[in-house]
Amino acid sequence: MSPFSQIITVTLWEFRRFFKPKNELIGIVVMLFIFSIGFLGGRYAASGEETKSELVVADNTDEYLISMLQESFEVTLLPADETGKHIGRISETEEGKYLQMQGDTFLLHAWEEPRQLGTLKGILDEYDQLRNMEREGVSGETLEKIFQGASLEETYFQDSFRRNRNIVAISFAILMVLAVFVSFAYQFTAITGEKQIKITEQIVSAIRPQRWMDGKILGITLTGIASVITYSIIGLLAGMLVSQFTGYSVFSVFDSLYFPSLGPTVMLFLLFTILGILFWNAFLAAVASLINDPNNSGKTSFMMVPILFVVLSLLVLNNPDGTPAVFLSWFPLTSASAMPVRIAVSSVEWWQVAGSFAVLALAFYFLRMLASMIFRFSILMTGKELSWLEVFRALTAKTPGKFQPPQSE
Amino acid sequence: MKAMNEKETVLRIDLLNKRFKTVQALRDLSFSVDRGDIFAFLGPNGAGKTTTLRILLDMIRADSGSIAWYFNGQQVSLPDPPLIGYLPEERGLYTDLPVIRSLVYLASIRGMQKNEARTAAMEWLERLDLADRANEKLMALSKGNQQKIQFISSILHKPAFAILDEPFSGLDPVNQEKFINYIRELNKQGMTILLSSHQMTLVEKLANKVCLINRGESLFNGSMSEIYKAYGNKHMVDVTFENAVPVAEIQSFDGVESAVGTDPGTARIVLQSGTRLAPFFSQLAGADGVTHIRSHSRNLHDIFITLVNNHQL
Numbered sequence: 001m002s003p004f005s006q007i008i009t010v011t012l013w014e015f016r017r018f019f020k021p022k023n024e025l026i027g028i029v030v031m032l033f034i035f036s037i038g039f040l041g042g043r044y045a046a047s048g049e050e051t052k053s054e055l056v057v058a059d060n061t062d063e064y065l066i067s068m069l070q071e072s073f074e075v076t077l078l079p080a081d082e083t084g085k086h087i088g089r090i091s092e093t094e095e096g097k098y099l100q101m102q103g104d105t106f107l108l109h110a111w112e113e114p115r116q117l118g119t120l121k122g123i124l125d126e127y128d129q130l131r132n133m134e135r136e137g138v139s140g141e142t143l144e145k146i147f148q149g150a151s152l153e154e155t156y157f158q159d160s161f162r163r164n165r166n167i168v169a170i171s172f173a174i175l176m177v178l179a180v181f182v183s184f185a186y187q188f189t190a191i192t193g194e195k196q197i198k199i200t201e202q203i204v205s206a207i208r209p210q211r212w213m214d215g216k217i218l219g220i221t222l223t224g225i226a227s228v229i230t231y232s233i234i235g236l237l238a239g240m241l242v243s244q245f246t247g248y249s250v251f252s253v254f255d256s257l258y259f260p261s262l263g264p265t266v267m268l269f270l271l272f273t274i275l276g277i278l279f280w281n282a283f284l285a286a287v288a289s290l291i292n293d294p295n296n297s298g299k300t301s302f303m304m305v306p307i308l309f310v311v312l313s314l315l316v317l318n319n320p321d322g323t324p325a326v327f328l329s330w331f332p333l334t335s336a337s338a339m340p341v342r343i344a345v346s347s348v349e350w351w352q353v354a355g356s357f358a359v360l361a362l363a364f365y366f367l368r369m370l371a372s373m374i375f376r377f378s379i380l381m382t383g384k385e386l387s388w389l390e391v392f393r394a395l396t397a398k399t400p401g402k403f404q405p406p407q408s409e
Numbered sequence: 410m411k412a413m414n415e416k417e418t419v420l421r422i423d424l425l426n427k428r429f430k431t432v433q434a435l436r437d438l439s440f441s442v443d444r445g446d447i448f449a450f451l452g453p454n455g456a457g458k459t460t461t462l463r464i465l466l467d468m469i470r471a472d473s474g475s476i477a478w479y480f481n482g483q484q485v486s487l488p489d490p491p492l493i494g495y496l497p498e499e500r501g502l503y504t505d506l507p508v509i510r511s512l513v514y515l516a517s518i519r520g521m522q523k524n525e526a527r528t529a530a531m532e533w534l535e536r537l538d539l540a541d542r543a544n545e546k547l548m549a550l551s552k553g554n555q556q557k558i559q560f561i562s563s564i565l566h567k568p569a570f571a572i573l574d575e576p577f578s579g580l581d582p583v584n585q586e587k588f589i590n591y592i593r594e595l596n597k598q599g600m601t602i603l604l605s606s607h608q609m610t611l612v613e614k615l616a617n618k619v620c621l622i623n624r625g626e627s628l629f630n631g632s633m634s635e636i637y638k639a640y641g642n643k644h645m646v647d648v649t650f651e652n653a654v655p656v657a658e659i660q661s662f663d664g665v666e667s668a669v670g671t672d673p674g675t676a677r678i679v680l681q682s683g684t685r686l687a688p689f690f691s692q693l694a695g696a697d698g699v700t701h702i703r704s705h706s707r708n709l710h711d712i713f714i715t716l717v718n719n720h721q722l
Contacts, residue, residue: 001489001490001491001519001520005520006490006518009514009517009518010518013514017506194501197501197502197503197504198497198499198500198501199501199502199503200501201463201468201495201497201499201501202495202496202497202501202502202515202559202562202563203515203518204466204468205466205468205493205495205497205572206490206493206495206515206518206519207490207518379468
């Protein structure tokens with residue numbers, strides 16, 4: 001049986017084991033439903049906020065204040081001599097707000113503290129300031145000058161599309177984080193879980209560790225990519241939904257990319273994402289091989305390392321062409337997410353893109369071999385978990401057979 | 410002549426050594442398995458059996474020694490997956506997946522076409538009265554039935570050489586007998602079998618060759634007839650008494666090599682080679698309180714215990 005067929009068999013097994021189209025579809029529908037509820041609910045809530053709250057004001061109040069209040073409240077005037085009666089009504093009906101002026105003091109009566117108290121206080125403060133300035137003899141023209149804002153002429157050298165580019169870049173990074181999270185969960189099941197159910201010994205009697213490891217990495221990478229695609233579809237559908245309601249095309253963010261069209265950008269993003277997921281899966285597979293029990297292993301936290309580096313790559317957004325950003329976009333632990341971010345927010349030369357991709361590919365090639373080596377000597381360790389020192393000794397042993405694992409029959 | 414031997418030999422290991430941190434797991438271990446053998450690989454717990462099997466399958470590496478496999482006239486260091494079947498001592502299958510799916514996957518890793526694997530799996534499930542549970546998750550099956558599934562997974566792809574580590578554990582006597590017949594049948598169909606087990610009575614029904622190891626060292630390596638010839642020629646008598654066993658009195662009888670109490674009220678007596686039974690029984694009849702006497706030749710179990718107990722490193 002050829003190595004290729006064995007790898008493909010394991011790859012498809014892992015993919016079919018973890019990727020459930022029905023569940024993904026249900027996920028999309030549920031997400032859309034939740035998004036729709038949230039979106040429509042938000043709009044409804046926002047529309048509610050536009051409705052002005054009612055405020056009853058004594059008719060002997062200064063007209064200027066009344067006009068100021070009318071901007072934020074539905075003002076009803078009430079004869080000042082009916083004040084006592086109205087206050088009694090508020091007490092009986094347990095609702096309503098009544099404002100009256102007594103000299104320089106404002107009196108507010110309400111059943112409970114109004115939600116718009118802050119707004120009301122702001123208006124009253126402003127009115128009070130104006131009244132005091134008038135008393136001090138400041139003319140209307142002077143007042144206008146005082147309240148006129150500073151004159152500012154705005155000229156930006158950075159083009160106005162930066163925000164859109166950042167949105168695209170962060171979206172790319174989020175998708176990568178999602179893929180890594182998915183891989184994180186499945187690698188535990190696929191490797192640590194198999195160690196726990198003790199099937200590994202039978203499997204590796206049939207398949208070389210490197211082929212088995214390659215199949216696992218490929219299969220779970222496929223699952224991760226499928227999840228990325230699923231979430232991308234959810235994002236696109238949500239974008240279409242937003243466009244329907246707001247008239248604003250969410251997809252216009254892609255218009256501001258440096259690459260001449262969306263196609264090459266998406267293609268580059270996919271290439272880096274696929275290779276990045278492969279790279280991180282090799283890393284996660286190596287760590288998962290060392291863990292016997294996820295609940296009691298200190299090495300479990302290492303499974304979070306990829307997330308750390310993906311988030312770190314977002315530093316590129318600050319200065320996409322600075323030295324740190326260039327380094328991050330070449331360094332294999334960050335390049336899978338940092339280079340797509342740079343591509344999205346800056347103009348990156350083709351040789352940098354190609355070079356970064358080649359370095360990442362090379363790093364993946366060696367990392368999968370490392371994962372296989374770690375798997376090979378940790379496979380039968382069902383008792384004590386290997387320490388990092390033992391891992392190092394095993395990896396640096398001249399011949400694997402000379403490594404003495406802490407286990408004997 | 411040498412060429413002919415090599416052609417018939419499927420597996421030859423020479424002077425295998427393996428040391429773990431503080432334990433010498435294997436010490437100059439050598440044996441060979443010929444095509445068509447049912448080779449019993451025996452030893453007490455910790456003798457080095459599983460270590461040897463894992464080295465054979467290249468899961469761990471020996472410190473020294475050589476392993477040679479011979480298939481289709483070619484010597485290889487490790488056979489292709491379709492040629493080998495392995496039932497590990499540490500059982501494990503995908504408990505959360507349907508039985509048939511796991512079986513087809515494991516066979517397809519070993520090179521079997523999926524349709525062919527499915528058909529073969531259903532045939533075996535039928536034979537083991539589990540066909541109606543093919544689509545159930547493994548976890549829903551009893552331990553004994555899980556053991557049957559594990560056995561099927563190791564031989565489903567019809568390997569030329571099957572390594573069965575404790576194939577009878579977890580089985581009731583009825584199923585043990587069935588498994589003996591299945592293993593015989595597979596052997597008749599041309600499958601060479603390396604059998605590792607503690608259940609000597611079952612092993613001696615099957616094996617034609619035996620290698621007995623203790624503390625990583627070979628104590629005997631040869632055919633079953635040779636081991637009986639070398640160690641099984643002495644008569645043994647199991648005697649039950651009403652009260653305590655008069656061990657000292659029995660040891661004084663003519664022809665007695667040894668006498669030990671096995672259970673309360675029971676003694677196992679080993680007679681010297683050539684001892685005639687009639688005079689011995691006359692002496693025994695004089696002992697007080699004998700209720701039951703059973704005379705038999707030394708079986709593999711007795712030989713195993715004797716050899717291991719006598720083995721001094």
